[in-house]
Amino acid sequence: MLKVYNTLTGEKEKFETIEAGKVKMYVCGLTVQNYSHIGHIRSAINYDVIRRFLEYLGYEVDYISNFTDINEKIVKRAVEEELTPEELADKYANAFLEDIREFNIKPADKYLRVSENVDEIIEMVTTLIEKDYAYEVNGNVYFSVESFEDYGKLSGRSLDEMQAGARIAVNEEKRNPLDFGLWKKVEAGEGWDSPWGEGWPGWHIECSAMSMKRLGATFDIHGGGVDLIFPHHENEIAQSEAYSGKKFVNYWLHNGTVNLSGEKMSKSQGNFFTSREVLKEFSGQEVRYFLLSRHYRSPIDFSYEKLEEAKISLERIKNTRHQLDKVLNFDIAAAAEENNEFFEEVILKKNSFVDALSDDFNTAEAIGVLHDLVGVINSYINQKDFTLNEKNFAILEETEEIFLELAEILGLKFELEAASEVKNTLADPLISLLLDLREKARENKNWEEADLIRDRLQEIGIDVIDTPHGTEWEINNIEENKGGS
């Protein structure tokens, strides 16, 4: 049974969809004003895993996100980069789509853009005014927080509390300092026409208008970073429920922040790593693995040292996948005794893995289980007297399938290295020739010559690996790592 932690209730709840077998989810995307940073990527990876797991469980998922492409920051950045706001938004939206591919994040089924949904937003604001939840002053429209009874239910605050400790600059147009803008007046030529004059949508209205347009007045999951709980999501609830008269979202999910030395990574503070600069040092898979090693609701401290550890840890899982594949290519011996015990353990681990993710998407625990599974497989195939036979062949094939299936839920790919160019050229037989010569030298206990061949190959970038099943070689990728992604 899937349980999810719901910010709205502060509890883990049994997950039940509105429509059987279908999940409608909306995840707050980003303001496309710059390259994405690791904080954005954590959020995207987190909801990507949630989506993948829901799909694994058999749900049909409609996964929607957004690009906020209208606001002051975009205009400002556009001036800096000498682009039109549209061009700037396109540039960074496309950059984001390129980035998420590197992290193996599946794109949303639809990315909604504010600029393409202004009509819907105006319609929503109009209705809110008609229903007396909003008011217009000098071309600006504000939502009246006092008119919405449940205001504060998501963030667990009351209006009184908030007013007492308010740090909000006084705006004389607002009836209550906590009222928030639905429509913002801008100078002629810069905005969209509306019943209140030329302007832009306010800061929270887009997510409400766009999510409801695509998913309906009530949908299953709304996700985003914890830093969006207040005011962004609180305001979304207020305006959406005031508008529709229905519950907006059943499950509110919030991921923790990525920190640098304990402080939240954020654009405004300038302490962030863009995904692009990180990808120069580590692969998207390594970053992904690192981010998933911590439960999504907790903050995670980012550093290259930790990433290096994660990389090594991930390597262990990769090796097992490769060894498994190698073993499956052994000659099949005559049938031997079956080893059901091994496969039973595999199934046990598979179940534990699914249980971990069923408990509020506990990827950290799931990764732990994956390592357990790796241990089970390694122990089995590394036994001294291991031979491949008809019976364990089938079992191992199925094990490999399970292994890859589970990894896939986490978005981890353990692809077999495609035969590199070198292996397809003359170099391949040449290296084989050298290794044959080395083998001969070894047989004659001519260690000097054998080591010379190994060392010289190493110098050109070829690692020689002696295994119990013979000598192998591979191109060492140190240079490749230095060069970039």
Place this chain on the structure above:
RNA sequence: GGCGGCAUAGCCAAGUGGUAAGGCAGAGGACUGCAAAUCCUUUAUUCGACGGUUCAAAUCCGUCUGCCGCCUCCA
């Protein structure tokens, strides 16, 4: 000031009433002519401090200490 969260080995990190997952680093071992790679085994009588509830607590309650987030744009 208000609201919320966190504190588990050298480091990272699961676990929320039944006697401490997993990873990194460390130690031992297997394999090897050596080396590398790989694999296996092992590493917390104890969960920030002090009290309390309970047959039983890292897990529940209280107090304290430290750190963080939100209250302003923010994933």
